[in-house]
Amino acid sequence: MTFDACWLGGQRLPEVTIHASGALAQTIRAELRQTRRVRHDVEVALCTLGRLEETPLAAWVEQALPTDGLGDEGFVVVRRGNQLVVAAEAGRGLLYGYFYLLRYFEWMTGDFTVVERPAVPVRMLAHWDNLVPHPVMGAVERGYSGGSIFFRGGRVVQDLTRVRAYARLLASIGINAVVINNGNVHAAETRLITDHLADVSRMAAVFREYGIAIYLSVNFAAPIELSDLDTADPLDERVARWWSAAVGRVYDAVPDLGGFVVKADSENRPGPAAYGRHHADGANMLARALAPYKGTVYWRCFVYDCAQDWRDRSTDRARAAYDHFIPLDGLFDDNVVLQVKHGPLDFQVREAMSPLLGELQETRFALELQVTQEYTGQQKDLCYLGPWWREILQFDTSGGGGPTVAERTKAIVAVSNVGDDPNWTGHKLAQSNLYAYGRLAWDPAADPVSLLHEWAAATFAMDDRTRAELVSIMADSWRTYERYTAPLGVGFMVTPGTHYGPSVNGYEYSAWGTYHFADRNGVGVDRTVATGSGFTGQYPEPLASRYENVYSCPDELLLFFHHVPYDHVLQNGRTVLQHIYDTHFQGYEEVESMLTRWKAIADRFDPGTRDNITARLEGQLKNAREWRDQVNTYFYRLSGVPDASGRTIYR
Amino acid sequence: MTFDACWLGGQRLPEVTIHASGALAQTIRAELRQTRRVRHDVEVALCTLGRLEETPLAAWVEQALPTDGLGDEGFVVVRRGNQLVVAAEAGRGLLYGYFYLLRYFEWMTGDFTVVERPAVPVRMLAHWDNLVPHPVMGAVERGYSGGSIFFRGGRVVQDLTRVRAYARLLASIGINAVVINNGNVHAAETRLITDHLADVSRMAAVFREYGIAIYLSVNFAAPIELSDLDTADPLDERVARWWSAAVGRVYDAVPDLGGFVVKADSENRPGPAAYGRHHADGANMLARALAPYKGTVYWRCFVYDCAQDWRDRSTDRARAAYDHFIPLDGLFDDNVVLQVKHGPLDFQVREAMSPLLGELQETRFALELQVTQEYTGQQKDLCYLGPWWREILQFDTSGGGGPTVAERTKAIVAVSNVGDDPNWTGHKLAQSNLYAYGRLAWDPAADPVSLLHEWAAATFAMDDRTRAELVSIMADSWRTYERYTAPLGVGFMVTPGTHYGPSVNGYEYSAWGTYHFADRNGVGVDRTVATGSGFTGQYPEPLASRYENVYSCPDELLLFFHHVPYDHVLQNGRTVLQHIYDTHFQGYEEVESMLTRWKAIADRFDPGTRDNITARLEGQLKNAREWRDQVNTYFYRLSGVPDASGRTIYR
Structure with missing residues (x-):
């Protein structure tokens, strides 16, 4: 089993002394033994604060410490002359300090002091991996990089080499939590909390070496499937007792399990609604079973009517999460975290912010993102998502002067894009999304283009000009993808089922609430209070009015919020129709340019990398052409209006 | 394993004497032992002509014999007073005479003489059954009735009880040939002609008892897959020798094998084109291997570009079969039969007749129909196809006064609708399609409604009024299905892949040539010579002009041949758009009526039948509603024109 080292392949460090004890210090020692050495006159020491005196820069470090402390995960880096000290309160901070050193050492010059603390305490990757491959979804639901790295042949993998390599990659970017199985918990996976506990325990031990807690997705109906009970009613004492006992056995196997993730009453998964109970009843019952072990329930808010009638204009999927959960705000136990997808639909290339992210007041919540490119090119198309995530994280939930999403959230979760392909992510360049996700979860203010530079420098051995060109090819690829796919925030013009490639009407008459x-005469979804579904009313002012008014609504979300005639003039001065044509021609041309520019530098990369990226970009060009022509033809056939610039639109 | 007796459950006969020898006479004797007896004063004798003197009506039979003889399959039935004689030249004729007797005996009154000979010598059912279930298509490609009755667990079924029951059903309706495996011959099925010959031989023996020859679908690339050859070039002597040897081994196992069916250079199946050879090269090579054993090659004409670019208006899938095969007419060996689907597209609920059926002059061909309801409701929806097949069979290939399709064809082939569901066909009433297919293949002039009466009387124990009502519910269900689905011959508005349910744009931007x-402004495919693909020019006059002219083109094929504005007035006096609305409302209402009428008689049937049919009709009503509303809304959104009658069309 050979696999890519990703961004951890080439770093070098000088000799490092460690003044710390404990398991994670051991991990760092083991890391150091495998790290290539560079001759250097700087003397590096890693220490926990309790042993700061053993280092030469104790005073400088003391001075740098924040008044409210470093916390478990923070660290300080101080360099003065030939001395460099990384100090942390605890093992995890030290581990992150070590990876900081590994990442930046070769770029460090002069004296400096850095204090790093993560913005958000829980930074999680969720795996939609199935213990037994699903007949439709396969080994990894929405996975585009081969099979699962966790499961094979219906059980947990026995050789954990690759799991360890993955844990190391994640720790290096600050990830501290991993959900190992799919939220759609089918029969086999339901038994992860029983039959497979010994194997889960072994896997947890590997992640523990890298400061990562594992979580399990559980089946709300597990008491029915795994015991003699004929109910999963969360208010039934027998159910609560069953879960308490089950949780006890899980914690016997994994004493530091993070907790459970639950997808309940969502897309046909079982949940408390069957018993007339609400989400808080369900979540709190599990939370109370987990509380003695300090475990947490991540309860997903991806709840909507997935058997909607397209004829029914009064139901709006975008409203659903808010309508379900805001009435319950304040009813959840402290160890419940509501997990909220960033948008009210489902990980589209562009959609409005979920109003829950601003409006939940009494309940802890997690922001959920998607690193796996379900709707954003499936690691066939290059689509660097850093800029999109940064927009989401920095979104001002008050509409002006208020807290950002990143400031309000208590955790950041994202669906992993990793599988057992040799390069982990199918498209070699999709590794950058994994990297950027971890770094942005740690520091939501990080600049996505700088992160690309970091990632590229760590991943490839190349000169600065080549790196700059590669970064330039990648940097705007999310907006390029947006341009050649569904326009102006309208979403869901994808092939049903697979979600790759265009099908403008593919979800138009479906049961999924996606129209x-x-x-x-026109296009778009009227979600206004005045004439539509009223979704805009879920936002506070001034956001509500901004979205409600067709002239103040941001162009990129116009069709998400409004149904407008084709000749409606956008803030950018173009009609909606001409904007659709223009962006689709532009998006295709940008992919052409990406391919051309890549080919000019491709030979500077190793043949495997070169061929992988070339083939994917060539495929992307075909895909962009299909999108361009199908979308343009579709709207030309509807509107009868030709392109103002006379470019080819097929009849 | 219990399964439905279909139309062979209730018949009774008086005592019958048999004056014949041979295997099929033995079959008849065995049949008789299992047939329920009725006390009757008529004395029945079955005899071969050589033993005619042993019967009391020899002179009457002699007198009835056609001057050109009865042939292998014909028979005479004569009744005079208390004597009834069924006479045939050979065993198969006698078997068909026996089933004729079984079918009609209880209806026979008075003296009569009947001479029956089949219109077409080969009457075949093709099974798209896979030895190993296909990951997408399953055990039976386009099967809607469970698994295969021939294969299970990757091999031929060992218990042939059900195969024997099937053979008996087929013989009772005059079928004399069965292709046991799918034309898409994948790796496992390629080995049917090697590894599985002993099992195939056992199955052939069962069919032989009922006068049915089996055929095998073969993989044109078998020499590559099964030997050291690196080519399947039909002009390579080594390839021809390999096939000769392979055929020899097959005939050792099945001395009366009918021959091979080949799907070559079609939908990504291998064929002679890879070697720069044409279809006649490929077919003749196989034909020469089969000739010593009197075997035949059925070579499918379903050849078209399945990687078409939707932007390309110059390519027309409808043209493809003619364009490929007419230039080769006259080049095929005598034991090649070109297998031609009835329409130039693919088994749509309505399409034009394939011009090959009239224009092949020097080559034997088979008409191919589809009993399995791929595009016609998948045995969820009731769609009695008898009237459609009769239209096809009686189609005048000259446009007036010339031979019909039935008169020109040398064989009739149809894809079976049978699987291992207890009732064989999923929808109990879909048994009628199997029945009608066999009867029409024997007698293309048979009246489809009379066939329904025959079938219903043989299948259900019920009074005449109930039978009349059931027949009335079923009789027009094909036109009902046509009304609520794709309009005016345009076809292919189905869900991609599955082909069930509406997706108006589902194939609009596909690679399948289906637009x-x-x-x-309008809708339809311009296939005229004047302004379109020129497909109409493939017909002889006056058909060519009839289709070319938008005013003489039959309404039901208008959108198959023409692109017209929505306000184009049909021969029926309605605009195209209003016709679409009207037929869709009408089709739905007809299904409502079918369900209501069925419920009024449902309790007269056994509970299993009652519940099966009720559930399917209820599902059909849902499906018809989706079709009605999606098609109407689609065209309303495009045209902006409301329904003239003010019925509800959703925005």
């Missing part, structure tokens, strides 16, 4: 309502 | 070209 664009295009007709001969 | 409707609807825009805000």
